[in-house]
Amino acid sequence: MVIRCPACxxxxxxxxxxxxxxxxxxxxxxxxxxxxxxxxxxxxxxxxLIVDDAxxxxxxxxxxxxxxxxxLIKAGDGDEALRLIRTERPDLVxxxxxxxxxxxxxxxxxxxxxxEIAGIRLLAMSSVFRSEEEVRKVMAAGADxxxxxxxxxxxxxxxxxxxxxxxx
Numbered sequence: 001m002v003i004r005c006p007a008c009x010x011x012x013x014x015x016x017x018x019x020x021x022x023x024x025x026x027x028x029x030x031x032x033x034x035x036x037x038x039x040x041x042x043x044x045x046x047x048x049l050i051v052d053d054a055x056x057x058x059x060x061x062x063x064x065x066x067x068x069x070x071x072l073i074k075a076g077d078g079d080e081a082l083r084l085i086r087t088e089r090p091d092l093v094x095x096x097x098x099x100x101x102x103x104x105x106x107x108x109x110x111x112x113x114x115x116e117i118a119g120i121r122l123l124a125m126s127s128v129f130r131s132e133e134e135v136r137k138v139m140a141a142g143a144d145x146x147x148x149x150x151x152x153x154x155x156x157x158x159x160x161x162x163x164x165x166x167x168x
Contacts, residue, residue: 002047002071002088007033011071013088046164047088050074051081051095051107052125057149061094064153065160078102082110085117092163096149097126097138105141112142121163125149 004011005028016024016039027034048070052058058074065072073088075081078099085093093111097104104124112118124138127149135146145159 001039002073003037004071005031005033006035007031013073015087045069045071046091047071047073048160048164049081049084049088049090049093049095051076051078051093051099051104053077053096053098053100057096061156064156068157068160070160070164076100078104078107081107085111085120086114089117090120092121092123092160094123094125094160097124098128105138108138108141108143123147123159123163125151 001016002011002013003026008028008031010028010030012029014024014026014037022039024037024039025034026037048065050058050061050072051074052061053076055076058076062072062074073084073090075084079101081093081095081099082102084090095104095107099107102110104126108122108124111120111122122143124143124146125148126146138146144163147156147159
């Protein structure tokens with residue numbers, strides 16, 4: 001679960017599993033502000049996972065999505081992404097298809113094959129795989145949408161908003 005300090009806006013990941021309390025008292029390590037976090041309530045803001053092996057591209061996507069009211073986390077490969085998907089349960093995953101280790105195609109298949117995470121929205125992106133046939137294969141594998149990496153920022157924002165509005 002991702003929490004955000006209301007005083008300095010720093011974000012931290014906590015694991016509420018195994019905690020019997022419904023509310024936790026937290027002190028921000030960055031600014032020292034104390035605040036309470038509900039451990040049972042649904043997230044107030046949608047959580048989006050950005051998966052790309054290029055740190056520069058992850059940062060570009062983070063910067064574009066910043067104006068939206070989202071919590072954003074990132075992963076550099078498919079294996080790390082699958083771990084985060086299973087532990088954090090993001091509302092949307094934006095993923096590159098060409099990833100080291102488990103590639104984006106396999107990540108989509110793994111998510112769709114697991115009933116506990118199968119409902120998570122998936123936006124596939126690529127600068128390499130973008131022919132109509134390749135896009136059809138990605139969509140048939142279970143991606144909810146596809147966007148070429150040479151997108152305009154407003155196109156990414158519109159796709160993300162649409163996918164989050166239509167989430168289960």
